[in-house]
Amino acid sequence: MKRKIFVIALVMAFLISGMNLAGIENGNIGKIGNEKRGMELSYTLDFSKPEITAKQYAEISMKQCNSFISIPGYPLLPELVKVFELPFNARDISVKVSVRGTTTSHIEKKVVAAPARLRLSDGKIVEGGEKSWVYKSHETFPSQWYDYHVGVGLNGHGERVIFVVVHIFPVRYVGGDNELIVAEKAKVSIEYRLRESNCPDEYKLLIIAPSEFASALQPLVEHKNEIGIPALLKTTDEIYASYSGRDEPEKIKYAIKDAIEQYGIKYILLVGGLKSKIYAKPRDNTNAGINGWYVPVRYSNWKYWEGDDPGFITDLYYADVYKYEDGKPVFDDWDSNGNGIFGEWKTSSRDQIDT
Template identity: 35%
Template sequence: MTLRAYPVRYLPGEDELVWTGGLGVTVRFTPGVEPLTMADEVDLLVVTPEDFSESLQPLVEHKDSYGVATRLVTLEDVYGGVFFEVRGRDEAERVKYFIKDAVEEWGVRYVMLVGGRNGGLLEEKWWCPVRYAHLDDGSNWEASYLSDLYFADIYNPDGSFSSWDTNGNDLFAEYSLMSKDILDLYPDVYVGRLACRNSYEVEVMVDKIITYETTAHGSEWFHRMVAVGGDSAPRAGDPWYEGEEENKAALSYMDDFEEVTLWTSDGSLSGPQDVIDAVSRGCGFLFFDGHGNPMNWATHPPHDEETWIDGLGVGDMRKLSNDGMYPVCVVGGCHNGQFNVSLLNLLKIYEGYQHWYSYIYKGEVSPESWAWWITRMAGGGAIASLGYTGLDWFATGDGDQDGIPDCTQYLSGFMHVNFFWEYGENGRRMLGELHGETVADYINAFFPTTEKLDYKTAEEWALLGDPSLMVGGYP
């Protein structure tokens, strides 16, 4: 059992500082009638449609050769009850129940979901099912967003299955004025997704993962970190350049890495070519913090909200020439990880002009999302990416008056900075653990909470990549 205490907390939504004068802890343990036991047979579970299974076989063999016991299960076998009893109201819930059984019967720690969008105009179609969280953040931008945390949060605190639909109305992770589902949110297994849309993308990812894990260790390029940022929220009287402050905080934990900063404040970030040049030298980590949509990432120069400086768009990524030198990419920005986008949205004029045009200005007509594009591209790009499937909310100023910019302490900034803390200070090396334990850190720090944005921040942070990836490769 791990107990973490946070006696002082700032509530951004209420602009309040709360503290306690003392803590008392009583632990009572009552064993269940049938204690939960775990096998130790499989480390990595790969869930994929049959169409991709042949292309994934070299990855299974590679993982096994490095001691990561891997089992590939097709969705057809999941739905057909080949291994376990089929339970669940829809395909996503059936997959989640299967993961639960695999955790309990096989000892699975990592789950790789393989499959992204598979067309669909009137209704989305998916190679591998997804779940949408239904939280209305009041932005009038979105009332739901993709959440793969659903597949990782298997259990309620009492050990029962976590449906994410405690009121039984088939709206999952609901948070509104009228209704709210009770969620645990702690990852019980480490989940990542290869959002592949065809066999070619699967083959690219298999090749990149094998190349990375067998060649990155001991390389000069891996021990370089590129951090990109600017003034995310230019406001009068605010001395902090949020993107750059998050970059600094993250870099402070990466002692063994050469720092390459691209910032608007010193002119080192003036456009996409600066990012292309830096990444093409090779780097182990790539950290963007600013603004985004499914097609682009950009930020502001200091104190200038009217001016945008582009960092990297999907159209620029083909110019990256870092073949074999792939970073783990953490991107702070709205919707960079929104992996449900499609060119098919251009055909939705039948929904009315205003709705149709919204797909365009929101960047939802991108063939694939920014975060997945940089990951699945051949000959360069990233080995994995972590980004937001919805609006990325961040803090500004120094509301808690501790002399530390709030952008590094709350909401998405907490996620980014603690991801690098988990690597640099806590010594985690498996990518899924880095992602999952950062989410757990967030929940430990801010829950229980009445701030809906805390729920959203945890739910929408997606890992697009191999959760069992050995960051930095194997010796």
């Protein structure tokens, strides 16, 4: 009697932290130190005068900028996003941006506000309307010249690196005075130290599947080994018995992290799917689908600001292995606020996800 499997999902997760960011460019990188105890990277930027299109509102742009500060209802101002790559063994990263040649000028029209968000599920506009307190304030928006984020993932060559994403705001606005403050130059300085690295290269591919699929997958493992892609098969039962975690998806994610560090794994093949379209329950709790799946799935709890989006399945959870915290890459559990709800996003409580 043939056993029918209604859904088998083969997901190739390339262990990347989902870095979908504007402005990845080759910069004019200055001196890079060669001492392992202290490294420095610097980058200098020149900005032209902003272009102002005055209609009902003033629209501000700048040639060197590749994005905008687009917080709904806040002034829509240009920004430059620069992404720097550091070695995975970089530690204690510090980022500073200094600006020079600032000028202040009055403009006749208010700066146009960033548009509201349109929710795709029902077409409803969310967070619409100009934020009047920002336009009446005598404080500068944004409050500083730059911001940055440090993340971990794979670059375009499949190398695991640390990304330093720097957001520079060369145009700032004082709504109450209707003034622009503009920078002519900016210098980015990144300092870090390198830890001695040990890069294992025993396996490239990790296959994770339930025990009942093991024999069927063995020829695939042998084939990968024969063509020069060393492969390792681990069953979910083996993982559950060997790793601790708050639930089954977290145990699998710890196993992936261990495989990266012990064997140098670069690719993950998850072999599973929903056990039945008819009787299987796709979601056991707010965080996961477990009993109805051959390989458990993680659900995000990505709430819109009105809190009515139920979240969705995300294989990115298994790919987003690391985050940068306390000066080094650490396991990213997707529960940064520690309340037991994974991948949460809402006004009062949200998780910081390194994607």
